[in-house]
Amino acid sequence: GLQVQTTKRGDPHELRNIFLQYASTEVDGEHYMTPEDFVQRYLGLYNDPNSNPKIVQLLAGVADQTKDGKCQRNFWTDYYSSSYPF
Numbered sequence: 001g002l003q004v005q006t007t008k009r010g011d012p013h014e015l016r017n018i019f020l021q022y023a024s025t026e027v028d029g030e031h032y033m034t035p036e037d038f039v040q041r042y043l044g045l046y047n048d049p050n051s052n053p054k055i056v057q058l059l060a061g062v063a064d065q066t067k068d069g070k071c072q073r074n075f076w077t078d079y080y081s082s083s084y085p086f
Contacts, residue, residue, distance in 0.1 A: 023069065032070040035060030 022042045032041070039059045040047050046056045048061040064070050 034069060035071055037077040038063045038071050 019033065020031055022037050024037050024041070025034055026033040036056060039045050039056055045059065045080040046052070061067075
């Protein structure tokens with residue numbers, strides 16, 4: 001089955017470290033996970049070279065709520081249903 005790294009709800013330090021581990025983009029000192037990072041690197045889905053890129057784009061579009069190509073930490077925090085800021 002699919003195994004996703006889990007952490008205790010509301011541990012902002014641990015959540016931030018996990019986020020930074022998968023965030024491949026940095027702009028003006030702010031780290032971002034691309035939607036593809038979230039789908040392919042964090043979730044580990046559709047990494048096969050034969051994977052349909054349209055499926056990755058579809059899933060990535062769900063993560064890219066602002067449609068700017070970035071998964072910001074507020075998305076990450078919401079993903080864990082945590083209200084703690086980093």
